Amino acid sequence: MERIPILQMGPYLLVTIQVDMHDQLALRLQDDLAEKISKTSARGVLIDISALDMVDSFIGRMIGTISGLSRIMDAQTVLVGMQPAVAITLVELGMNLPGVSTALNVERGMRLLQARVDGS
Amino acid sequence: MERIPILQMGPYLLVTIQVDMHDQLALRLQDDLAEKISKTSARGVLIDISALDMVDSFIGRMIGTISGLSRIMDAQTVLVGMQPAVAITLVELGMNLPGVSTALNVERGMRLLQARVDGS
Numbered sequence: 001m002e003r004i005p006i007l008q009m010g011p012y013l014l015v016t017i018q019v020d021m022h023d024q025l026a027l028r029l030q031d032d033l034a035e036k037i038s039k040t041s042a043r044g045v046l047i048d049i050s051a052l053d054m055v056d057s058f059i060g061r062m063i064g065t066i067s068g069l070s071r072i073m074d075a076q077t078v079l080v081g082m083q084p085a086v087a088i089t090l091v092e093l094g095m096n097l098p099g100v101s102t103a104l105n106v107e108r109g110m111r112l113l114q115a116r117v118d119g120s
Numbered sequence: 121m122e123r124i125p126i127l128q129m130g131p132y133l134l135v136t137i138q139v140d141m142h143d144q145l146a147l148r149l150q151d152d153l154a155e156k157i158s159k160t161s162a163r164g165v166l167i168d169i170s171a172l173d174m175v176d177s178f179i180g181r182m183i184g185t186i187s188g189l190s191r192i193m194d195a196q197t198v199l200v201g202m203q204p205a206v207a208i209t210l211v212e213l214g215m216n217l218p219g220v221s222t223a224l225n226v227e228r229g230m231r232l233l234q235a236r237v238d239g240s
Contacts, residue, residue, distance in 0.1 A: 005171040007226045016125060016136045051125040106127045
């Protein structure tokens with residue numbers, strides 16, 4: 001498939017990453033997301049990576065970029081569903097995803113976004 | 121990737137299909153979903169196919185099976201995000217997905233599930 005779907009859930013957008021990312025797909029996701037945030041006035045973006053057994057520096061960078069992109073468009077990003085092994089690998093690689101919030105699952109991520117949006 | 125993630129959103133489960141399905145993956149999804157419905161007492165399953173440009177008879181059958189499985193476990197299934205071209209192809213192929221409810225997007229699908237669960 002050529003495109004990662006972005007689902008709207010109320011004021012939030014949900015992106016589920018299931019496939020191996022490559023340059024084109026990552027760029028397209030960023031474009032689509034920027035457009036969707038603008039079109040829907042979304043206040044938050046949830047990126048679910050529960051399907052990923054492994055996160056390399058490419059995906060790490062992409063998540064950082066999406067997070068920065070969302071921030072300047074006034075949306076918060078929360079990374080959810082990280083598998084324990086992925087967390088261990090990230091820490092071992094020294095990739096601590098600066099500026100990216102995390103939550104254990106989609107529900108907790110939504111609560112986190114809700115709290116932040118209400119508080120801001 | 122080896123597994124399609126099943127995300128819990130309150131009393132509903134969300135499955136986003138992005139990759140080409142094959143036998144193993146479809147069977148695993150059915151197993152995972154049955155287990156997750158039982159564990160979470162979910163009342164509804166949303167299957168998002170917005171990433172699919174094409175739905176063949178294999179995916180059509182799989183959706184029918186998931187729907188039947190959910191029904192006997194007391195959960196409703198709603199298929200969301202179907203692209204117009206996919207709908208046309210399905211009708212042309214004579215696959216009218218009996219017993220499967222559809223909604224335009226995840227939000228509408230959730231409202232449909234909510235109305236049904238409240239009404240039952």
